[in-house]
Amino acid sequence: MGQLIAVEGLDGAGKNTLVTALVDHWRRNGMRVWTVTFPRYGRSVTADLASEALHGRHGDLRDSVYAMALLFALDRADAVDEIREALAANDIVLLDRYVASNAAYSAARLGQDAGGEMVRWVTELEYGRFGLPVPDRHVLLGVPAEVAMQRAAGRAARDATRPQDLYESDQDLQFRVDAVYRQLAQTNWMSQWMSTGDEEAAELAVRLSSE
Numbered sequence: 001m002g003q004l005i006a007v008e009g010l011d012g013a014g015k016n017t018l019v020t021a022l023v024d025h026w027r028r029n030g031m032r033v034w035t036v037t038f039p040r041y042g043r044s045v046t047a048d049l050a051s052e053a054l055h056g057r058h059g060d061l062r063d064s065v066y067a068m069a070l071l072f073a074l075d076r077a078d079a080v081d082e083i084r085e086a087l088a089a090n091d092i093v094l095l096d097r098y099v100a101s102n103a104a105y106s107a108a109r110l111g112q113d114a115g116g117e118m119v120r121w122v123t124e125l126e127y128g129r130f131g132l133p134v135p136d137r138h139v140l141l142g143v144p145a146e147v148a149m150q151r152a153a154g155r156a157a158r159d160a161t162r163p164q165d166l167y168e169s170d171q172d173l174q175f176r177v178d179a180v181y182r183q184l185a186q187t188n189w190m191s192q193w194m195s196t197g198d199e200e201a202a203e204l205a206v207r208l209s210s211e
């Protein structure tokens, strides 16, 4: 049975870059690693609908915090079997965003903290009703919010296929999401959280196996 690890952080924090480096490091060391990025764009109709809403389509869908969270959650509900199969066949299953993204972004949108109603609702829906496996570890890529926002803006400027969405372009929201993420990490929400900045993947991989 593999270890389930979720990497979390703001838009532009560097999650994708870190996950790619970790997978590369572990595979070079002979470990069996499987990875998936949420939302599963192109594979999940609910993920695609959520992205389209965040880019201005589907009327007032994006105004509903619960409706948006439900779309992201349904994408994961549909992935339960593939995650369980991956855990059975690999040493490590690495998730680029997971349930904590829904908890942090949705709570932040409502001005709530990590102890509020929205985090409870996400927990009951995704870990309770949908039966998603709880990560053994969470990794919070906690670069300063200003840095993450600059990187997300830079990426959008360089890549015309990745315009900033509603959440990425809302600086106040990003600061609030950052605060909720840090509370989730401090309270070790659902499992142990490890915080990292711009750390070499090799160093982080060692810390993940030793702490």
Ligand SMILES: Nc1ncnc2c1ncn2[C@@H]1O[C@H](COP(=O)(O)OP(=O)(O)O)[C@@H](O)[C@H]1O
Pocket (backbone or CB within 6 Å): 009, 010, 011, 012, 013, 014, 015, 016, 017, 018, 151, 152, 154, 155, 198
């Ligand atoms: N450690 C780093 N130092 C500088 N730039 C970085 C670093 N990590 C990622 N980036 C850059 O920041 C941008 C966002 O990184 P990405 O991994 O796509 O973030 P996320 O998946 O968290 O949105 C990309 O343009 C990437 O090249």
Ligand SMILES: Cc1cn([C@H]2C[C@H](O)[C@@H](COP(=O)(O)OP(=O)(O)O)O2)c(=O)[nH]c1=O
Pocket (backbone or CB within 6 Å): 011, 038, 039, 051, 069, 072, 073, 097, 098, 099, 101, 102, 103, 105, 106, 165, 167, 168
């Ligand atoms: C996975 C997930 C993402 N989100 C948010 C975080 C991001 O701001 C946004 C889009 O996800 P993101 O991973 O940033 O996708 P993109 O490649 O389009 O930048 O959705 C949630 O609110 N809940 C979730 O469950």
